[in-house]
Structures are given as C-alpha cells and as structure tokens.
Amino acid sequence: MKQLHGFAPWPVQLGAEFVHGGENNCVVEIFEKLKWPIKTLEWPDRYYFESDGTDNETAETAENPLRALHGLVDANTAEQHPDIEETHRLLAELPDTPWVLAGDEDKTETEKDSDQVVIDALEDRATAEVDCTALEWLTNRVKANQKIINLAESVYANDFGCSLSTMGMRETSIEQNCWRHGEEYILLSDGRTLGDFVEALGKGVDVRVNHVVERVVWEESDAGSDGKPGGVRVTVRDASSDASDAKNQVTSIRASAVIVATPISAQKIKHWSPHMNTSITFEPNLSHEKVTAIEKIQMSDAVKILLSFDEKFWPKDVWNIVCCDSYFPELWMLEYGTEETNKTIENVFKNSKPIGKHVVTIFACGEKAKEIAKASAESPSKKQEIIEKALDQLDGMFGGESSTTGETKPSRSRFVDSLIYPWSEVSSVGGAYTHPSVFAAGARLELQKGEYNDTLFFAGEAVNVECNPCMQGAISTGLNAARLAATNQSMLTNKPLPTNWGTEENFVESFRTR
Numbered sequence: 001m002k003q004l005h006g007f008a009p010w011p012v013q014l015g016a017e018f019v020h021g022g023e024n025n026c027v028v029e030i031f032e033k034l035k036w037p038i039k040t041l042e043w044p045d046r047y048y049f050e051s052d053g054t055d056n057e058t059a060e061t062a063e064n065p066l067r068a069l070h071g072l073v074d075a076n077t078a079e080q081h082p083d084i085e086e087t088h089r090l091l092a093e094l095p096d097t098p099w100v101l102a103g104d105e106d107k108t109e110t111e112k113d114s115d116q117v118v119i120d121a122l123e124d125r126a127t128a129e130v131d132c133t134a135l136e137w138l139t140n141r142v143k144a145n146q147k148i149i150n151l152a153e154s155v156y157a158n159d160f161g162c163s164l165s166t167m168g169m170r171e172t173s174i175e176q177n178c179w180r181h182g183e184e185y186i187l188l189s190d191g192r193t194l195g196d197f198v199e200a201l202g203k204g205v206d207v208r209v210n211h212v213v214e215r216v217v218w219e220e221s222d223a224g225s226d227g228k229p230g231g232v233r234v235t236v237r238d239a240s241s242d243a244s245d246a247k248n249q250v251t252s253i254r255a256s257a258v259i260v261a262t263p264i265s266a267q268k269i270k271h272w273s274p275h276m277n278t279s280i281t282f283e284p285n286l287s288h289e290k291v292t293a294i295e296k297i298q299m300s301d302a303v304k305i306l307l308s309f310d311e312k313f314w315p316k317d318v319w320n321i322v323c324c325d326s327y328f329p330e331l332w333m334l335e336y337g338t339e340e341t342n343k344t345i346e347n348v349f350k351n352s353k354p355i356g357k358h359v360v361t362i363f364a365c366g367e368k369a370k371e372i373a374k375a376s377a378e379s380p381s382k383k384q385e386i387i388e389k390a391l392d393q394l395d396g397m398f399g400g401e402s403s404t405t406g407e408t409k410p411s412r413s414r415f416v417d418s419l420i421y422p423w424s425e426v427s428s429v430g431g432a433y434t435h436p437s438v439f440a441a442g443a444r445l446e447l448q449k450g451e452y453n454d455t456l457f458f459a460g461e462a463v464n465v466e467c468n469p470c471m472q473g474a475i476s477t478g479l480n481a482a483r484l485a486a487t488n489q490s491m492l493t494n495k496p497l498p499t500n501w502g503t504e505e506n507f508v509e510s511f512r513t514r
C-alpha cells in the first residue's frame with residue numbers, strides 16, 4: 001500500500017485501492033469490527049469499445065444489433081453481447097484446457113480431447129509441465145476471436161497483474177476454483193482510506209519502516225543437545241533518508257523463528273527489474289525445492305497513471321471503465337474524503353501547486369505496463385506522449401455530441417496535473433504482484449512449508465495457494481505462517497497455544513478492542 005499526498009484533496013492510492021469481494025473477507029470483517037463505514041461498487045461498471053465499426057461487425061449489425069458495440073456501454077447491456085458472454089463463460093468454465101482432472105475423464109469427450117493429459121490435482125507439482133499460457137489456450141485450443149482475446153486481456157489478464165501471454169492456465173484455474181469472496185469492489189468511506197487500515201493493523205506492533213533485511217542466517221549451530229532447532233538471525237540496514245547519521249546503519253535481530261513476508265522479487269536470485277535493490281541473502285541456501293518454487297512464481301509490472309482535472313467531464317454515475325480495444329485497458333474515477341477533510345488537505349498544499357479535484361486513475365499491468373514504464377523512463381517527451389495518449393482516450397470516451405459537455409475534446413481544457421507511477425521502479429518491490437504463472441503448479445504450496453528445520457517461514461500474497469493476490473490473501477498467509485511458527489515453539493516449550501490462536505476469526509476479533 002502506498003499513498004500519494006498533494007496530488008488530490010485526499011491521499012491517492014498508488015497501489016491497492018479496492019477490497020475485492022464482501023464475502024469471507026477478513027479485511028471487510030475488520031472494517032466492521034472497527035465500525036468503519038464502507039461503500040460497495042459493482043464491477044465492471046462500463047465497457048468501452050473504441051473501434052469505429054468499420055470492421056466485419058458493421059455487416060453483422062443489421063441482423064443482430066448487439067453485435068456492434070461501440071463507445072461507452074453499461075455492463076448489463078455489454079454482457080448480453082455474445083462475444084462478451086463467451087469471454088466470461090470461457091474464463092469461468094475454462095474448457096478444453098491441456099489437462100483433465102483424474103476422476104473427471106468421463107465428463108469430457110476424451111476421444112475429442114485426446115491431447116488432454118490426466119492429472120491428479122491442479123496443484124500437483126509432478127505434472128506442472130502440463131500447462132500453457134492463456135493466450136496459447138485462447139488462440140490455439142479455444143480458437144477465440146480477436147474481440148474475445150482483447151476483452152480477456154483487459155478484464156482478466158490486466159486484473160491478474162499480467163498479460164495473456166504470461167498468464168498460466170493451471171494457476172488461473174486454481175484461482176477460479178478457490179475464489180470465495182464475491183465480485184464487488186469495496187472502499188472505505190467517511191474520509192478514510194487504506195492508509196488508515198494500515199495504521200490500524202500496525203497499532204501496538206514494533207514496525208520499523210525503511211529498514212531493509214539484507215541477510216537471513218540460520219544459526220543451526222546454536223541448537224542445543226535437547227534437539228532445539230537453533231534460531232535465525234536477520235541483518236537489517238536502516239535506509240531511512242530522514243536520519244542521515246543512522247542511514248545505512250546495520251543491526252541484527254535474532255529470533256527463534258522468522259517469517260519473511262517480502263514480495264517474491266526480494267527472494268529471487270535475480271529479478272527482472274533493474275531497480276530492485278532489497279534482495280535477501282539466505283544462509284545457508286534455501287532448499288532446492290524452495291528456490292525452484294520462488295523462481296517459478298512470476299511477478300510482472302503494474303503502472304498507475306493519475307490525471308487530475310478541475311472539472312468533471314464524465315457522467316456522474318460512471319466510476320469504472322474496462323476498455324476493450326484501446327491502448328489503456330482500465331480506468332476509474334473515484335472521489336474520497338469529506339468536504340471538511342478535503343478542505344484541510346487543499347489548504348496544506350495550496351501554495352505548492354494547483355490540485356485538481358477530480359482524478360482519473362489508469363491501471364495497466366503486464367507487457368503494457370512494461371512498455372509504458374520503459375517509454376516514460378526514456379525521455380520527458382515520451383512521458384508526455386503517454387499523457388497525451390491517455391487524454392485522447394478520455395476524449396474518445398467522453399467527447400462528442402453525446403458527451404456531458406458537448407465538446408469534442410473536453411479533457412485538455414480541464415487538465416491540471418499527471419503522474420506516471422511504474423511499480424517496477426519501486427526499489428523494494430520491483431513490480432506488481434504475483435500472477436498466475438505457467439508451470440508453477442504446486443510452487444505456492446512449497447512456499448508454505450517451513451525452512452531451516454521449521455524456524456523460517458514465508459508469507460505474503462505469493463504464498464497464497466489459492467493464487468489470491470489481494471490484501472485478504474496476503475493476510476491469510478501471514479496468519480498461517482504465524483500459526484505454524486508458534487505451534488512449533490509451543491511444542492518445544494511445552495506451552496500450549498490458546499485455542500483459536502492465529503485463526504482469521506481470532507485475528508478479526510482482536511480489532512474489537514483496538
């Protein structure tokens with residue numbers, strides 16, 4: 001989670017912004033315990049079709065008016081279109097994947113699907129090579145048309161934090177089977193943002209920000225003759241820029257058990273982003289199984305482009321748009337804060353620069369995000385080109401006769417400020433979040449196993465076996481790891497853990513008293 005202050009009259013979310021799903025979601029349950037009001041939004045809200053109808057669709061229009069979708073279309077209407085219906089069906093049912101699950105052979109036409117391999121379970125590491133990318137599956141096996149592929153790219157791959165060409169089908173299937181949170185998007189209201197949530201999570205905990213773990217060393221030799229497993233020493237560098245005398249000071253902390261919850265990029269031997277500089281050295285080397293699992297799970301890039309305006313030029317009821325054939329795949333326009341909190345923030349920043357009160361956030365992941373990040377780093381003029389492209393896309397959506405302003409290009413006269421934020425340039429993350437990765441079946445299960453004789457555990461969204469790269473997914477892995485570590489210690493010390501300790505229920509309940 002990262003917030004930007006001074007761009008809008010509220011802290012703008014540069015990373016996670018929505019709580020995904022209102023069911024079985026400990027984040028929502030914590031909000032309830034804290035008595036924090038929320039706002040629920042339906043997603044997707046609108047679809048945008050940029051194509052001007054000069055392709056084959058025009059011919060089909062007379063027979064079936066739904067075939068020609070053009071411009072901004074509400075989700076209910078768009079989802080009746082056969083191609084859109086088919087995209088959602090394909091990604092929900094995942095037909096004709098390269099595998100068939102043991103026991104399900106009879107359910108499929110095995111003769112027709114003679115090139116499907118029978119596997120015992122989706123998470124079965126032994127058959128991890130029975131996999132393909134979503135692009136290969138859509139193109140070669142399902143033979144989907146271009147509109148379906150475009151839509152799957154914008155709606156599914158972008159949401160998963162990758163591109164169809166890197167989205168692994170086995171892990172996509174696992175996520176699809178396991179997702180149990182619902183589809184709505186939830187936001188905090190009453191002037192609160194996820195920054196308040198992070199603060200509430202950290203209350204009473206010794207949190208040291210800007211401290212970089214450099215080494216994790218298993219001090220096995222400290223193990224006693226009583227069979228105790230030794231401890232783990234963590235070497236930490238103080239990288240805070242506001243304490244220059246303390247900067248780069250190295251300290252170490254020893255513990256009987258350690259949980260590493262960094263992004264997977266910090267655990268990889270080599271990560272693709274040249275900006276990543278918080279890699280951890282593990283001594284002795286992690287087991288071969290763990291290293292292989294860490295290398296198999298992939299993280300791509302995510303970019304948020306923020307555009308602020310001094311006046312709205314989009315309809316009041318539009319909040320999110322999935323763009324099916326445009327350069328930028330998704331964008332939303334949200335307003336936070338109360339009149340009172342926004343006024344306070346505006347006053348704080350009013351002398352530094354103008355603040356647009358209406359913000360559009362563009363969200364791009366995968367290869368598109370890498371392309372944007374590369375161009376924006378290349379030169380100021382390339383950066384400007386991206387902003388111009390974004391404004392053009394907005395004008396395409398909200399300009400013209402039917403627009404609320406009646407102007408052809410309403411964006412530029414109202415434009416105040418912009419920011420391009422590529423996550424690959426964040427030195428302690430080096431990318432987005434992990435995405436369904438090809439040949440990675442079973443890797444996340446491996447990451448859940450203890451290391452160094454069960455004194456070292458891993459947590460974080462990459463460890464979630466349900467391939468859930470959301471906040472609640474990350475939290476559940478932390479609780480899991482804490483329970484494993486504490487259970488081990490309790491056995492060694494003969495001090496039983498309180499019943500229910502470390503469960504999601506117990507964790508949520510702890511917020512009642514905060």
Ligand SMILES: Cc1cc2nc3c(=O)[nH]c(=O)nc-3n(C[C@H](O)[C@H](O)[C@H](O)COP(=O)(O)OP(=O)(O)OC[C@H]3O[C@@H](n4cnc5c(N)ncnc54)[C@H](O)[C@@H]3O)c2cc1C
Binds near residue numbers: 018304423429431433
């Ligand atoms: C642009 C973007 C949009 C997103 N939108 C949403 C959303 O709307 N909803 C949602 O649920 N999720 C969203 N996510 C995903 C969500 O942010 C992650 O799932 C979640 O943050 C994962 O939590 P984590 O604790 O595993 O990892 P992180 O939140 O990445 O935390 C890991 C921490 O480890 C730190 N670190 C790295 N190296 C070291 C080191 N060597 N020593 C010490 N610390 C280190 C990092 O700085 C980081 O603070 C989004 C992510 C991005 C990037």
